[in-house]
Amino acid sequence: MTTRSEPGQDRPDPGLEAITSERRQLINLAYRLLGSLAEAEDAVQETYTRWYAMSRQQRDAIRSPGAWLTTVAGRVCLNLLGSARARRETYVGEWIPEPLPEHTEWISGRQGFTMADPADRVTLDESVDLAFLVLLESMTPAERVAFVLHDVFCHSFAEVAEIVGRTPAACRQLASSARRRVRASRPATTPAAQRAGIVRDFKQAWEAGDIDALIGLLDPDATAIADGGGVVTAFLHPIEGGERIAHAWAELARRRPGDMTFLERTVNGQPGLVAQQGGVTVTVLAFEVTGDRIRRIWVIRNPEKLRRWTRG
Secondary structure, eight states, rough: OOOOOOOOTTOOOOHHHHTTTTTHHHHHHHHHHHSSSHHHHHHHHHHHHHHHOHHHHHHHHOOOOHHHHHHHHHHHHHHHHHOOOOOOHSSSSOOOOOOOGGGOOOOOOOSEEOOOOOGOOOOGGGGSSHHHHHHTTTHHHHHHHHHHHIIIIIOOHHHHHHHHHOOOHHHHHHHHHHHHHHHHHOOOOOHHHOOOOOOOHHHHHHTOOOOOHHOOOOOEEEEEEETTTTTHHHSSEESSSSHHHHHHHHHHHOOOTEEEEEEEEETTTTTEEEEEEEEEEEEEEEEEEEEEEEEEEEOOOOOOOOOGGGGO
8 A cells, every 4th residue: 555645744844943932931831830850851842742743734733833732731741740749659758849050050961961952941930949849849730730821821721721621710719729828838038139148148157067157047947858869868857947957057067078069059040059079069959038047948969850950
């Protein structure tokens, strides 16, 4: 049997540039939905695979390729969120979203060490700071998708409903529930310069092993959470209380290797710290600052989440 080519199948796709230009938006969406850039890249790849699995005629019949790609990416992420919950139940220790460095530090972790493609960069705004992503983790998959798509990316509830598989009214309720949770959990904003100064003071006190100075910088009810993924050493349970955290950090300073250095870096668009050993990033620390005190510290040590932080 001879199979005839589809009409126009051998011609360049005139919409190719428009389709590929959607990649950055899709990466931004998927990272906020999944909290992992590696998983976001996989979700976007699956979305494009489904696009090109269609015939040329089917693709040409789609009036808004961008909307189609967003819908499919949203559904892929929704499915991944469900399976991710099951995987994280067996995760060793606490699971923290993958931290992102500044664009100039980005490294591709897939095929060796090369600078990331600009189309893969995530826009670093308040919807991507680590405290916000951790809060999103507390939502159900449907809540998270509805909230991010509507409140962050400004999609209508009719569009959200097509992705989530519920009515627009139900999606409105999902987003409203998520919004209340965000408002109840988000602290009052501390000016960026003040946050950077507090993180800098914390770094100096940590390097000096100054327990009193550390206690003064930490909220009495502060919490420190670490993610080693069972691959490297990290405390498995959160450390509660400013004094306990201060003593733990002073002990870390006492035990640190001689070639370890602490650097001030931007983590997901916010002031943070990086620990490097032999030029390799081994720990990334993100902070939530309320007023003039540190309320939360996230310590990411899982090497799988730090591949974009080290130049090779």
